Amino acid sequence: MAKKEMEFVKEITRMEDDFAQWYTDVILKTELVDYSPVKGFMVIRPYGYQIWENIQAFLDRRFKETGHKNMYFPLLIPESLLNKEKEHVDGFAPEVAWVTHGGQEELAERLCVRPTSETIICSMYSKWLQSYRELPYLYNQWCSVVRWEKSTRPFLRTSEFLWQEGHTLHETYEEAQDETIQMLNIYREMAEELLAIPMVTGRKSEKEKFAGAYATYTIEALMHDGKALQSGTSHNLGQHFTKAFDITFLGRGGELEFPFHTSWGVSTRLIGGLIMVHGDNRGLVMPPRVAPTQVVIIPIAQNKPGVLDKAYELKAALVERGLRVELNDDTNYTPGWKFNEYEMKGVPLRIEIGPRDIQNNQAMAARRDTLEKAPISLEGFADNVVDMLDSIHNAMFEKAKAHRDQMTFVVDDYEVFKERMATTAGFAKGMWCGERECEDKIKADTAATIRCMPFEQEDLGQVCHFCGKPAKHMVYVAKAY
Amino acid sequence: MAKKEMEFVKEITRMEDDFAQWYTDVILKTELVDYSPVKGFMVIRPYGYQIWENIQAFLDRRFKETGHKNMYFPLLIPESLLNKEKEHVDGFAPEVAWVTHGGQEELAERLCVRPTSETIICSMYSKWLQSYRELPYLYNQWCSVVRWEKSTRPFLRTSEFLWQEGHTLHETYEEAQDETIQMLNIYREMAEELLAIPMVTGRKSEKEKFAGAYATYTIEALMHDGKALQSGTSHNLGQHFTKAFDITFLGRGGELEFPFHTSWGVSTRLIGGLIMVHGDNRGLVMPPRVAPTQVVIIPIAQNKPGVLDKAYELKAALVERGLRVELNDDTNYTPGWKFNEYEMKGVPLRIEIGPRDIQNNQAMAARRDTLEKAPISLEGFADNVVDMLDSIHNAMFEKAKAHRDQMTFVVDDYEVFKERMATTAGFAKGMWCGERECEDKIKADTAATIRCMPFEQEDLGQVCHFCGKPAKHMVYVAKAY
Ligand SMILES: [Zn+2]
Numbered sequence A, B: 001m002a003k004k005e006m007e008f009v010k011e012i013t014r015m016e017d018d019f020a021q022w023y024t025d026v027i028l029k030t031e032l033v034d035y036s037p038v039k040g041f042m043v044i045r046p047y048g049y050q051i052w053e054n055i056q057a058f059l060d061r062r063f064k065e066t067g068h069k070n071m072y073f074p075l076l077i078p079e080s081l082l083n084k085e086k087e088h089v090d091g092f093a094p095e096v097a098w099v100t101h102g103g104q105e106e107l108a109e110r111l112c113v114r115p116t117s118e119t120i121i122c123s124m125y126s127k128w129l130q131s132y133r134e135l136p137y138l139y140n141q142w143c144s145v146v147r148w149e150k151s152t153r154p155f156l157r158t159s160e161f162l163w164q165e166g167h168t169l170h171e172t173y174e175e176a177q178d179e180t181i182q183m184l185n186i187y188r189e190m191a192e193e194l195l196a197i198p199m200v201t202g203r204k205s206e207k208e209k210f211a212g213a214y215a216t217y218t219i220e221a222l223m224h225d226g227k228a229l230q231s232g233t234s235h236n237l238g239q240h241f242t243k244a245f246d247i248t249f250l251g252r253g254g255e256l257e258f259p260f261h262t263s264w265g266v267s268t269r270l271i272g273g274l275i276m277v278h279g280d281n282r283g284l285v286m287p288p289r290v291a292p293t294q295v296v297i298i299p300i301a302q303n304k305p306g307v308l309d310k311a312y313e314l315k316a317a318l319v320e321r322g323l324r325v326e327l328n329d330d331t332n333y334t335p336g337w338k339f340n341e342y343e344m345k346g347v348p349l350r351i352e353i354g355p356r357d358i359q360n361n362q363a364m365a366a367r368r369d370t371l372e373k374a375p376i377s378l379e380g381f382a383d384n385v386v387d388m389l390d391s392i393h394n395a396m397f398e399k400a401k402a403h404r405d406q407m408t409f410v411v412d413d414y415e416v417f418k419e420r421m422a423t424t425a426g427f428a429k430g431m432w433c434g435e436r437e438c439e440d441k442i443k444a445d446t447a448a449t450i451r452c453m454p455f456e457q458e459d460l461g462q463v464c465h466f467c468g469k470p471a472k473h474m475v476y477v478a479k480a481y
């Protein structure tokens, strides 16, 4: 075991030594992603893109079950549209890419590559919406967006990323608020049920909310290194945009009214999250439900009669059950080499099948999450594998939750808090006064930010843990990606 | 009937009067699409986007069955990369959009919004490919592309459109050629089995081929107005790009070799095709397998006891069979209004269910394609509906084929050919000398172009029907969208 560990040390930096380098090594060596010739833009390779496809499938199903339909809006947005809502343009203008020439001609008006689509979508909603009978508008878009970033890291912060953006209109504030929370809950479900990542859910501070939103809600995860990752946001936009874009409808009382508006999105950043929550020094550890390959079957002594036939039979049984299965019978590589390869790629379950196993009507099942290896009966094989994948999912979720809980502490003393943020980081829970000045000071002192005011408020005292003023909210504070 | 027809005349221009206006009326009134604030860019609305989702589902399944995986490459391409393959840059540079500023800064090098991704993908393939063992590379990308167009029409020619682009590498020319033809055949299958559109398949002339290709193959459909629509292309790119981008691999003989390369794509243009092949003066006629709503159920006298219950029971039976079904029990509208609405939207089958129908253990089934209405038994109802949808698909395909055949003629006399292209248009079949000069003259005289040299060559004589020189190929000529 020590030797094997050593071999990996050669390839992947140990996370304890340099977490950022570990991350880079893992994503490049497992071929999730690569750098492109355009600075800050990534290429998502098949192994990474399949994860995104699985996330898309989960969410798209849930969006449709809750009555949403997909549309597609233009990639390019006229500067004048972006300028219509002041907070929004202030938030996004500094980081957009500008198209100035189309074909051989200079454009009369610059067009920005969409950083998000509120403005262009609102301009169309304004044209379409007539009556309260047509509400709610429940629409979503899958696309890429561009935000010019100076310092980038694949999946986590790139100048282009893939995402979905929902944009809905409602007759009342309450309906818009219900939608905002419903979509946040779908994100939490997805994170927990698909990615095995526990989430803290809550509301963003005024400082941290979306440019132009009435309120922003977030799901926040804790990474292995103690830093937080904002993993999805849902915005109650109130009537800011609907007023700026003159979206009106004939209300039940016969008067023109402005609808209430939400938007919500998650992105390929989630892939970065699952790597940093579950990965280890051997590489990726894929949660089974999102894994591109859920089970790899490796025949042992495959030249012996019956081995390959049995291996293919097992594969067929799993495929029949709807699992994503790979069988590697490439004779150019030894079983040991293959074990290492699929461990690095994080395949949740490895099935080894050789002559003696067949004799015993069993196979060997090696779990990626615990690295445990034990016999698995071929009697009811597919059921056994499905059960084991569920166990792996649950164990990964519990392990991530235990790690998060262990890294979560209450701010008793501001100096200890500063010290901890500078070393092990983690989630700091504390009471907060609600003042921007206090929030700015936390960031200046520690580089940490208020991640959210969680829905599950705990009563941790009467005064702000950060400045001593009267407390208003309990908050989670962390350094964040 | 005459009165009903009249009502529609008010809303949708008759195709015999002005086909272009008919098309515009249909796509806007059925809410497939809308114009956006950016000239030449369209908004694809839910009813249009669902068609695209169904096309994607069909193709993505076929791509994966044939061993392809999806990836994602950057939206923006450096000018220097675009310039690496000369024919390619000459073909695309005049119609690309240029990003010159990122955030507040002017870029050192201009970036174009991808018009197609050969160049950026080749730059990565060059980095990745090492050995013949890794070949073939079978990858695809779903994305949007931008090509600056002066004169646009939704779905048919827009400055941005959605598409997929496959990009593969192979060890030998033969394998690349096989792939090129395999993917063309998948496109033809999709057109015929999903969209009920018959296709002529063949090779493009040198003039009409893709910029940088060794050979381009195409599927060509004939629209209702006698014009052709290029509906999908598959390119054998030979080694043009692999040499320009220095993509090499260690061959079986131990020497560095350049792989052979293909690319292939279809786009949202297909939606324009299905509208113009199947539509009529009442609006859309949706082929059942791609229709967002395959069956609409309209209760008659729904206040009578048992009607709504039965209507929902029928809906549940169809949903259970995997059909896409809508039930409209909105009491704000009469059944007659609903009939018109769903006819305009092209829903393939309308089921009417009222008290007397229930008594007779039947419903009324109205086909959109033939406008025929007949009883359908509730005994084995879902099976009956599935059979009827299949019949509709087949009938629509045969009708489109008969129309195409009727609009196809052999070029006997150049003057008659010119006259016909100026009036009823259609597909002209003729022998061709293979000369660019002759091809240019055809276009100058008639605005028609050589659509392809079909795989099914017919022997129509020894001399070029267009100039009298010795003939080399039989071709299809048509005016095209
Ligand atoms: Zn404070």
Ligand SMILES: [Zn+2]
Pocket (backbone or CB within 6 Å): B432, B433, B434, B435, B438, B439, B464, B465, B466, B467, B468, B469
């Ligand atoms: Zn000729």
